[in-house]
Amino acid sequence: MNRINTTSRLVGVVFVGMMIAAVDTHAQSFLTNGLVAYYPFNGNANDARGNGLNGTVYSAALAPDRFGNANSAYSFTGSSSCYISVASTAALNLTTNLSIAFWMNRTPISGGGIIICKGDAEQAYSVGTDGIGNISFNRQNAVEMCNTAGGSPTNVWIQVVCTLNGTNASVYLNGQLRTNGTGVTLGTGTGALTMGTIRSGTPVSYSGSLDDMRIYNRALSSTEVAQLYSIESSTLNVQKAVYLNTYGLCVTSNYQLQVSQNLVNWTNYGNMFTATNNYWQSTNYWQVPDWNQLFFRVVPQ
Numbered sequence: 001m002n003r004i005n006t007t008s009r010l011v012g013v014v015f016v017g018m019m020i021a022a023v024d025t026h027a028q029s030f031l032t033n034g035l036v037a038y039y040p041f042n043g044n045a046n047d048a049r050g051n052g053l054n055g056t057v058y059s060a061a062l063a064p065d066r067f068g069n070a071n072s073a074y075s076f077t078g079s080s081s082c083y084i085s086v087a088s089t090a091a092l093n094l095t096t097n098l099s100i101a102f103w104m105n106r107t108p109i110s111g112g113g114i115i116i117c118k119g120d121a122e123q124a125y126s127v128g129t130d131g132i133g134n135i136s137f138n139r140q141n142a143v144e145m146c147n148t149a150g151g152s153p154t155n156v157w158i159q160v161v162c163t164l165n166g167t168n169a170s171v172y173l174n175g176q177l178r179t180n181g182t183g184v185t186l187g188t189g190t191g192a193l194t195m196g197t198i199r200s201g202t203p204v205s206y207s208g209s210l211d212d213m214r215i216y217n218r219a220l221s222s223t224e225v226a227q228l229y230s231i232e233s234s235t236l237n238v239q240k241a242v243y244l245n246t247y248g249l250c251v252t253s254n255y256q257l258q259v260s261q262n263l264v265n266w267t268n269y270g271n272m273f274t275a276t277n278n279y280w281q282s283t284n285y286w287q288v289p290d291w292n293q294l295f296f297r298v299v300p301q
Helices: 024-033 222-232
Strands: 006-010 013-019 036-038 057-058 061-063 075-076 083-086 096-106 112-116 125-129 133-137 143-147 158-165 168-173 176-182 193-195 207-216 240-243 246-247 255-262 279-281 295-300
Touching: 013 193, 024 222, 096 125, 096 193, 096 222, 112 207, 133 168, 143 168, 158 222, 168 222, 176 222, 222 255
Parallel strands: none
Antiparallel strands: 006 295, 013 240, 036 207, 057 083, 061 075, 075 207, 083 193, 096 158, 096 207, 112 125, 112 193, 125 133, 133 143, 143 176, 158 168, 168 176, 246 279, 255 295
16 A cells, blocks of 8 residues: 555645744833723623723714724714713813823715714813814813814825823824824813714714724824834734645655645645655645645556
8 A cells, every 4th residue: 555645635634824033022002002992893882991990882883993894983974963972070181191092984074073072062182073074182161272284085094193292282194293282171071072073062973984993192202103003003813724744755766746625636736755754744735724625645657
């Protein structure tokens, strides 16, 4: 019996493919340092930071995120009845230092709208957009601190980060500083925090999608903003894969790996190799979904 003229359906050791990298844990600590609330919107409006600052959804609909993942963002219609509300809490009464980071994909709407707002009529702090997509970062009573003149595209995901460090306000788009301004000590705002509209006066509501809303009680540095964009603008998927191995080869003999989808027609895969010992392992990997589609054999030449 020829021990090495064998056919196997991707028999081998299962390898879980992953990217391994050295991580500077100190450098990455900024993600949670000062993070008061985090809303990834993965199927709900819960606070993933674990502080219990969960949002209540009013008419906003789950939507695909920037990577196309279903039910991983929220879509807002531009109606004052479509919003997410977080109950008033001291943790969100930020008066001097704060950062608000989020992803937005706006749809055209006349006049723009409020993206996030703390407080009602007194409005401690807020971020809004106008009809051409300029982003405004506002202090108490909607007094504008800075505005990104030049607009932003519609139907495109962009990251927005607004920071206030004492009296210095900044707005970043996709990790890059777009504008600076001057603020004052903010009012606390006794009302709820809302996303998608303001719940007092004449509502000015946002139209489009929002995702990955983060609220910090400190101002992120420009380096941290760039790092946050780098982290959130890409995705890394873990895939399972397999490789082949076999024993019993004759040293100095030549062999060929072949592949088939039906066990009838065989095709050479890769180059012929000469056994240097009785063990051989493939240098190629095949994804797990191929397990039931491909058959392999190693044959002497």
